[in-house]
Structure formats: C-alpha cells, structure tokens
Amino acid sequence: MDSSVLSTVNTLLDNSDLTDTELFALIIKQLPESTHIVLVEDDNPIRFDLLSSHHRPTLRSDNGVNALLMQVKQPYNLTAQESSRIVEALDPCTDCWLVPLCHPNRKLWLLVMAMPQEVSIQSLQNVYFLQAWLFSQQQLRSTQKELIKAKQWIENELEEISNIQQLLLPDKNLHIPGSVISYTYHAMTFAGGDYIDMVDLTKERTSGAHDVGVIVADVTGHGPSAAVEAAMLDAILRTFKPSEESEGPSEVLNYINQHFFTRKERGRFLTAIIFRYFADERMLSYANAGHPHAYIKRGDTLVSLKNGGIPIGVLRDYTWQSYKVAIEPGDVLFVYTDVVIETKNSRGEDFGFDLLEKALLGADSDPVKIIASVESKMKAFCECRSLNDDMTMCAIQFL
Numbered sequence: 241m242d243s244s245v246l247s248t249v250n251t252l253l254d255n256s257d258l259t260d261t262e263l264f265a266l267i268i269k270q271l272p273e274s275t276h277i278v279l280v281e282d283d284n285p286i287r288f289d290l291l292s293s294h295h296r297p298t299l300r301s302d303n304g305v306n307a308l309l310m311q312v313k314q315p316y317n318l319t320a321q322e323s324s325r326i327v328e329a330l331d332p333c334t335d336c337w338l339v340p341l342c343h344p345n346r347k348l349w350l351l352v353m354a355m356p357q358e359v360s361i362q363s364l365q366n367v368y369f370l371q372a373w374l375f376s377q378q379q380l381r382s383t384q385k386e387l388i389k390a391k392q393w394i395e396n397e398l399e400e401i402s403n404i405q406q407l408l409l410p411d412k413n414l415h416i417p418g419s420v421i422s423y424t425y426h427a428m429t430f431a432g433g434d435y436i437d438m439v440d441l442t443k444e445r446t447s448g449a450h451d452v453g454v455i456v457a458d459v460t461g462h463g464p465s466a467a468v469e470a471a472m473l474d475a476i477l478r479t480f481k482p483s484e485e486s487e488g489p490s491e492v493l494n495y496i497n498q499h500f501f502t503r504k505e506r507g508r509f510l511t512a513i514i515f516r517y518f519a520d521e522r523m524l525s526y527a528n529a530g531h532p533h534a535y536i537k538r539g540d541t542l543v544s545l546k547n548g549g550i551p552i553g554v555l556r557d558y559t560w561q562s563y564k565v566a567i568e569p570g571d572v573l574f575v576y577t578d579v580v581i582e583t584k585n586s587r588g589e590d591f592g593f594d595l596l597e598k599a600l601l602g603a604d605s606d607p608v609k610i611i612a613s614v615e616s617k618m619k620a621f622c623e624c625r626s627l628n629d630d631m632t633m634c635a636i637q638f639l
Contacts, residue, residue, distance in 0.1 A: 263378065267371045271363060276353035337364060344379060398430035401464050405431045408474050416440045418449020418519050422607035423634040424615065432630030433459030433466025433510075434577050435473055441516065449519035449639070455492070456632055457512035458531065458577045466630075469508055476500065489514035489527035490562040497529075497552045497560075509553035513575060517638060522567045524638075527560045532581055536565065537572040537600055537610065572605055572637045579629035580614065583622050591621050607635035 268277055337352040337359060350367075352359055405427070414421055416438070423436060434457070441451035455477070459469040476499045480492060487494075492514050500510070511531035517524050526534070528548025536543040547563040576596075583591040595617065603613035611633045 263371075263374055267367055267374065270367045270370060271352065272354070272358055274355070275359055277350065335359065339364060339368065344375065395430075398464060401467055402427065402430040405467050405471070408435070408437075408471065410436065410438045414438060416450050416452050417445070418639055419452055419517070420607050420637040420639065421634075422611055422636075424611050424632070426631045427467075428630050429463050431464055431467035433461055433463075433470050434630040434632040435459070435470040435512075436632050436634060437474070437477070438634070438636075442519070451519050452515070452517040452636065454515040454517075454573070454575065454634065454636065455512060456531065456575045456577065456634055457510050458630070458632075459510045460508050462630060466508075469510065473500075473510065473512075488525040488562040489516055490560040493527050493529050493549075493552065493560040497556070497558060500553050501556050509551040511551045511578070513548070515573065515575075517567065517573075517636075519638075522638070523564055524567050524573065525562050525564050527562045529560060530554075532576060532578050534573060534575045535597070535600060536567070537574060537603075537605060538568060539570070539605075540601060542597055542600060567638050569639060570605060570637065572607060572610060572635055574600060574610060574614075575634045576614075577630065577632045579631045580618065580633065582629070583618050585622050591618055595621065605637065607637050610635045 271277065335354050335358070337354075339350040339352060352364065409425055410423065421438060423438070425434060425436060426432075427434070436456050437454070439453045441453045443450070457470070457473060459466045459473070461469075473496065476496050477492070479499075480495050482491060493512060496512065509530075511529055513526065513528045513531040513534060515524060515526045515534075524536075526545055526547075528534075528545070530548065530551030533544055533546045533548065536545065543565065545563070545565060547561075549560045550558060581590060581592050581596055585591075596614065599614045599617040600610065603610045614633060615631075
C-alpha cells in the first residue's frame with residue numbers, strides 16, 4: 241500500500257473529525273474507478289440468496305479479507321423491496337466480491353462488482369488493511385479525546401477538593417501574642433490526608449501571651465479519599481467542647497476516636513498529636529496518638545516528646561494520656577508528619593530521626609528558617625524536587 245496514502249489519512253485524522261462517508265471515500269480510492277461498489281448493511285439473508293442465485297456473476301468471499309467499509313459510489317439501501325436494483329447493478333459484471341466489514345457500531349459488508357481480473361485479491365486486501373487501520377486510528381483518537389475530557393474533569397474536581405482543603409488550613413499570617421508561628425503544608429497530589437490547625441485559646445485577653453492550641457494529624461493513604469477523612473476530622477474537632485474538668489489534649493484525642501468510628505468498618509486510621517501551651521504557667525501539655533514524636537529546640541539542645549499511645553481508629557475504647565513539659569523563653573516546638581523521617585534516598589535509606597535532629601540543631605531558632613532548613617536537607621538527601629507523600633511541618637517559638 242502506498243505510504244503516501246497512510247500519511248494523507250493520518251494528517252486528515254489529526255486535523256479533523258472525519259465522518260464515515262469521508263473515511264470510505266478515501267478507502268475506495270484504492271479500487272479501480274470502473275468498479276461498482278455497494279454498501280450492504282444489516283444481516284438480512286434474503287439478499288445473499290438473491291446474489292448467489294444470480295446466474296451471471298461469481299459470488300466470492302475470501303477469508304483473508306475481513307473488512308469494514310461504508311460509502312459507495314452508488315449508495316443503494318439494500319432492502320428486500322429494492323432487490324431488483326441489486327440485480328441491475330450486477331448485470332454488467334462477471335465477478336462479485338462480498339467483503340465483510342468491521343465497523344464498531346454497524347454490521348456492514350462491502351459488495352465489490354467488477355469485470356474479470358479488474359479487481360485483484362491484493363487490492364481488496366489493501367482496502368481491508370487500510371480501513372482496519374483507519375478505523376482503529378479513528379477509534380483510538382476518539383478514545384483519546386474522551387480520556388482527555390475525563391482527565392480534565394477529574395483534575396477540575398480535584399482542584400475543587402484542593403481549594404476546599406486549603407480553606408481548612410490556618411491563616412499563613414496567623415498571629416498569636418507571645419508566639420511566633422510558621423508552618424508548611426504540601427499535598428502529594430491535589431489534596432492529601434495531612435491536617436493541621438492552630439488556634440488562639442485565650443482570644444479574650446487584652447495583654448500578655450495567649451494560650452495556643454495545635455493539632456497535626458495524618459490520615460493513612462493519599463489523595464482525595466484521605467482528604468475527605470481529614471475534612472471529617474476537622475468536622476469532628478469543630479463539635480468538641482472541653483469538659484469543666486478537662487484532661488487537656490488527651491480529652492480531644494479520646495473525643496476524636498469516639499466519633500471516628502462509624503457503624504461500618506472504616507479501613508483507615510489516623511495519627512495525631514495535640515498540644516496546649518499554657519502561657520501563664522509556661523507549660524506545654526501534649527497527647528500523642530501514634531504520631532512521630534515532636535521536638536522542643538532549646539538553643540543547641542533538643543528535647544524529644546516521646547510519650548504517647550496508639551493511632552486513632554484502632555481501638556474504640558482506648559484512652560490517651562496527657563503529658564506536660566516546662567517551656568523556657570525562646571523554646572521552639574517542632575511538629576511534622578511521617579514523610580520527614582521516611583523520605584528515602586537512591587540507596588533506600590531513610591532520612592530518619594538522626595538527620596532530622598542534625599537539621600534542627602544546625603538551624604537558626606527562627607521558625608521560618610527551621611522549616612526551610614529541614615525541607616532543604618530532606619530534598620538534598622533524596623536528590624528530588626518533590627516528595628512521595630503529603631508533608632506538613634510546624635514550628636512555634638514561645639517568647
């Protein structure tokens with residue numbers, strides 16, 4: 241088959257949506273102009289009885305030519321009432337080739353009528369292979385267009401989910417008297433399962449340092465489903481009201497766990513760590529539900545806050561405990577999600593606690609610089625620009 245034909249058809253397919261008629265007009269150019277071509281549609285057996293009983297032409301079918309074609313030079317609608325027109329079309333011819341076609345949506349046959357030796361098996365095979373390739377290409381392009389539309393729709397929906405999740409994040413310019421706050425949040429895809437919130441717990445104060453509440457959580461998994469779970473966590477938190485004899489952060493974890501369970505198996509759990517800073521007492525209370533332990537950076541030393549319990553969503557009746565640590569002026573609380581310690585390099589080694597602690601100790605005490613230093617060290621370690629998980633880091637300096 242002439243390669244220029246394929247090139248021409250490819251160009252046409254790339255630049256326009258060809259109709260079946262236009263496609264078959266290209267295909268039948270492979271046959272002599274004097275050939276009579278009729279499109280047969282549907283599978284009414286009467287027509288074939290008429291054709292095979294006609295005394296003049298020879299009805300032929302070649303198993304090597306399985307094809308699909310449409311458009312004809314003289315388009316007959318071959319119904320039983322018009323069978324006489326078939327006979328008339330056959331009269332000038334001695335050979336008749338019936339080529340089964342494979343249109344994706346229609347049952348079609350190409351009836352090729354010609355004088356002796358006017359049409360060769362090779363030319364019919366060329367027609368078959370051309371149309372087979374042509375329709376596969378058309379189907380492929382159609383599928384690609386549908387996939388592009390579907391991909392665009394999915395991306396738009398994910399973008400909306402991401403926008404909604406951004407509304408759940410703390411204000412980047414959040415200011416709580418007595419503290420300097422910085423955080424970073426990166427979803428691996430459009431949206432993720434990390435969650436962070438920071439609140440001023442004593443807004444009514446007109447002077448002095450305020451109490452600060454902080455939660456960092458991580459839902460198992462990635463993407464929209466994890467983002468939905470994170471949004472559900474936010475909704476649960478909005479309904480929490482501390483008791484008169486509050487147990488501090490542990491009471492919040494117990495409340496989340498109670499409402500995280502539903503009547504059906506969730507198949508997910510989440511880790512979380514919650515803090516409350518009591519400004520007057522300069523005391524930090526915290527509770528940990530299976531989350532990587534936090535640090536307090538105190539000058540050139542680090543204090544690891546390693547006490548904690550199991551993740552949320554594992555045991556319905558589990559209860560967490562709160563722990564306390566004294567805070568000195570200038571101390572920085574550093575909290576993060578597991579990607580920080582689980583980021584791997586090309587040798588499969590984890591960034592780990594040791595390198596994290598070195599990054600914290602080597603950084604300035606300014607919260608913004610601490611986060612920038614840790615993220616820079618992580619990316620240099622894995623030699624990558626992006627990470628393979630959602631990432632959240634938070635640094636709060638208590639003045």
